[in-house]
Amino acid sequence: MTVVGLDDTDSRARGMCTTYLTSVIGDALVAEGATVEKRLLVRLNPAIEHKTRGNAALAVHTDCDPEAAFEVAREAIEDLSVTDDPDTQPGLVVAPGDPGSVPDSVAEFARRAVRDRLSLAETLALADTANYVQEGWSGGRGRIGALAAVGAGRAFSEWTHELIAYRERERWGSPREVDPDSVFEAAESGYPGVWDTVDQVTGDAVCVPHTPGPVLYGIRGDNPDAVRRVAGGIESEPVASSALFTTNQGTDAHLRDGTVGSVRERRAYRVNGKVSRAPETRRGGHVFLEIGEGGDRLGCVAFEPTKRFRDRVRALRAGDRITVCGEVSEGTLKLEKFAVRKLNRTGDRNPRCPDCGRTMESAGREQGYRCRDCKTSAAEKERIEIERDLEIGWYEVPPTARRHVAKPLIRGGFDGPTHPE
């Protein structure tokens, strides 16, 4: 067996897509008489700033011999990658042997690539020690992702699937012709095993991208047959080719457990805390709150594109116990989902006048409250029970705002009740 890892071949402005290049490599290997056993689409640390979009790295598992596989991949990268964009730095790493038997150090590298930040120097040293053949273009930073994709088959145990359909080349860059009714119908028929195909509330076909690249649509789900079936129900312009990827999308592989006081920049966490500053909507519609644990504090934000999720965040109150998930950057955790563990249901208000029932007013600093009309008074505020518009359990961003690697609640396996979008 041979594992071909590649990354960083596309450009935000000019299109292309590393999954497409991978499918071209797969087809070329098959044309050479080899078998492609699997195509892996691995989402790496979403907080890496060089990413074009979703920080994907790709691997092909094949029975082609390593030298021939290297040549096929090198040619495809040279033909198709967007190397005239200075931000595109393709990388190729080819490993002989079974994907499940890569060394511990390579599997560990793949795990760290999803959760940490790695250097090219470390990548090249490790590829060298493992005796892998590698090549980089325009700086070759893509070799970081390529080596991670090589190790991913052993590093991770939870996998989902995506069936990606590609457009005819002459249509790239033009508006996509996909019949929305057929997408919604197919999505409905495959749900919940197939997820994030559409957003029922906004009416968006989430599976159809708007970028200039070759992808027509991508159907994500728990098993290959289900995604194929849903894709088969979509009516659209001609599909030039399609490829099935095994992927860590929708698995939360990027999250690690952290504490309010110990989170570090550009990593993603699951953190418990008590809301210490109530949610506040700021300019641009972003909603900020703060959680605390002991003497430590951590700011959290639900950005405007998370849309109706912000209503769930705004419904939080100081004193609520929650678990937040998301990436920390510039000292703030960007919320992807949160769980309500305990709701603070008590509040206080100015006392009511026992005679007329109206709200008393403050009688001055530390002088209690009084009713101006009835001359009644009270020393303190009244404690009241507050109706809450949230329940115990997990809330998430809508499909349109979900990071590829983030796990939709509908997939299950969460430590509490869920309120899926």
Ligand code: ATP
């Ligand atoms: P594409 O659709 O082309 O895959 P992308 O959004 O995945 O686009 P890339 O163009 O691949 O983004 O850019 C990501 C770059 O960051 C790659 O060069 C990759 O090697 C590098 N990279 C990925 N993960 C890490 C990491 N954990 N530490 C350091 N660099 C990383």
